[in-house]
């Protein structure tokens with residue numbers, strides 16, 4: 117067993133300061149782990165805390181208590197085999213983890229004006245130390261696989277369709293050597309052929325020993341790729 121993510125007794129609440137300081141407990145004593153080569157699907161009703169859990173693991177939100185142990189693991193020799201508790205990690209460690217260990221496909225691509233698609237996809241590879249030609253080749257290969265026409269590679273994706281932007285997001289995450297992939301609805305606005313291509317990428321990632329944690333509202337995709345489901349209803353509290 118090689119747990120890449122190990123969540124222990126994680127608690128996350130939001131306090132709405134501009135609304136009478138109302139406190140919403142979203143995650144209560146969440147514990148689970150994801151092994152290398154495994155895909156775990158988060159399920160549960162809308163508002164159950166699936167995205168909040170993902171964002172907390174990516175370090176966007178700070179948990180009140182508990183631990184998120186992340187193994188930099190065998191996939192990424194850059195970091196060795198050490199484990200880091202993300203809840204207590206410094207900003208510098210968090211940046212390192214995002215550069216080398218954890219990839220995140222959010223539902224929306226955060227577009228930086230004027231940066232061409234090819235550069236957006238090459239960027240994580242550059243940060244991981246790949247030579248320019250290798251990074252370019254890898255980026256081109258994955259953009260082709262995801263059916264982004266080469267006429268678009270030199271354009272910034274701000275004007276792209278929702279599905280095209282989502283595929284750029286997916287390309288950027290799957291092209292790099294992350295040991296852990298957090299996937300928030302990666303196939304939500306894709307057509308059948310591109311859903312298949314993303315399934316292929318997810319299978320390849322599992323075969324390479326990566327750990328996948330995902331939200332898949334599409335049940336057929338979930339059934340195809342997930343080894344286990346984690347129902348967030350088990351961790352909600354009033």
Ligand SMILES: Nc1ncnc2c1ncn2[C@@H]1O[C@H](COP(=O)(O)OP(=O)(O)OP(=O)(O)O)[C@@H](O)[C@H]1O
Nearest residue numbers: 130131140142160161162163164165166167168169
């Ligand atoms: N930044 C925030 N500030 C305050 N409350 C938040 C914040 N983010 C999420 N919440 C609240 O936390 C709860 C869980 O939201 P979350 O988006 O994690 O649910 P979800 O299970 O991903 O839902 P969905 O399936 O609809 O996307 C909701 O009640 C939401 O209002």
